[in-house]
Amino acid sequence: MKDHSVKLNLLNTLSDGAFHSGESLGKQLGITRAAISKHIQGIQEWGVDIFRVQGKGYQLAQPFIMLNHERIQSQVNNPVELHPIIDSTNQYLLERTDTITSGTVCVAEYQSQGRGRRGRQWMSPFGTNLYFSIFWRLEAGMAAAMGLSLVVGVAVVEAIEALGIEGVKLKWPNDLYHDDKKLAGILVEMSGQAGGAANLVIGMGMNLAMQDKNGEIDQPWTSLVEVIGNDQFDRNQLVVSFIKTLDQALKDYEMHGMQDFVARWNRLDNFIDRPVRLIMGNNEINGIERGIDAHGGVLLETNDGVKSFIGGEISLRSNG
Numbered sequence: 001m002k003d004h005s006v007k008l009n010l011l012n013t014l015s016d017g018a019f020h021s022g023e024s025l026g027k028q029l030g031i032t033r034a035a036i037s038k039h040i041q042g043i044q045e046w047g048v049d050i051f052r053v054q055g056k057g058y059q060l061a062q063p064f065i066m067l068n069h070e071r072i073q074s075q076v077n078n079p080v081e082l083h084p085i086i087d088s089t090n091q092y093l094l095e096r097t098d099t100i101t102s103g104t105v106c107v108a109e110y111q112s113q114g115r116g117r118r119g120r121q122w123m124s125p126f127g128t129n130l131y132f133s134i135f136w137r138l139e140a141g142m143a144a145a146m147g148l149s150l151v152v153g154v155a156v157v158e159a160i161e162a163l164g165i166e167g168v169k170l171k172w173p174n175d176l177y178h179d180d181k182k183l184a185g186i187l188v189e190m191s192g193q194a195g196g197a198a199n200l201v202i203g204m205g206m207n208l209a210m211q212d213k214n215g216e217i218d219q220p221w222t223s224l225v226e227v228i229g230n231d232q233f234d235r236n237q238l239v240v241s242f243i244k245t246l247d248q249a250l251k252d253y254e255m256h257g258m259q260d261f262v263a264r265w266n267r268l269d270n271f272i273d274r275p276v277r278l279i280m281g282n283n284e285i286n287g288i289e290r291g292i293d294a295h296g297g298v299l300l301e302t303n304d305g306v307k308s309f310i311g312g313e314i315s316l317r318s319n320g
Helices: 005-014 022-029 033-045 069-073 089-094 148-162 224-228 235-260 262-268
Strands: 050-053 057-060 080-086 105-111 129-138 169-171 175-178 181-192 198-207 275-280 283-292 298-302 305-309 314-318
Touching: 005 022, 005 033, 005 057, 022 033, 022 057, 033 050, 069 080, 069 235, 080 089, 089 105, 089 129, 089 181, 089 198, 129 235, 148 169, 148 175, 148 181, 148 198, 148 235, 148 262, 169 262, 235 262, 262 283, 275 298
Parallel strands: 080 105
Antiparallel strands: 050 057, 105 129, 129 198, 169 175, 175 181, 181 198, 275 283, 275 314, 283 298, 298 305
């Protein structure tokens, strides 16, 4: 595994938002100013904006608090792994389901191969988003996992609400929205054999302070700093809140299934009672969205009455 310790130490120093000269950074790390410049370029390739001003040195465009493993682990019972740099938090756990315990969490500052639904790339700049996955062994098997992404969505929004942040909604089946813009996405991946337990890895990517630099994202999106109107939130406390709420929600789901989550989802449904179009493969169905049913299917009121739709290839979009 590539050693990123110098870059991470640089980021720790720069995270205070002040200017630091190349000379002082070099003395601190025991390397030359030229080496500092090279490492700064590497950090910029992670999507981090760093200014360089002659006579002053380097400064982060956006100061941020880096994730701290000790702070997070001291407040939760789940085993937590913090990897500043990783290919994919989901893939990391998927490759270790035989050796890790149920409830293990993987968190990262930067993903080089983050992915969303249907294999889409998830934009993953360093330190401005949250990349989070949890492993769960579902003893009831893969068939019992239907609707799990809905349960996770409810838990995540409730964790955000517990921190005093209002207005975040859910888009069926696995996105978080605010003002009709995507805030976060959830990806559930599983493995197992018929008749046995299902190994689930539930991943989430949330935009915290990401800026639209390159226009590569093909849908309206927002970030948490826009939702709350400032950047005064603790990223570490956000992770703690997600771990605690998700752990309890997954235990509730194991005991009671979807029944306790239908009303909780419908309260948060971004499209409930709104005209929508449901795209399923080459088919498009128009109607009024009426929430979800007890199996996690989306209810659509059409000229033929209210029908339930469910499946991994369904997209839901507002007519407007």
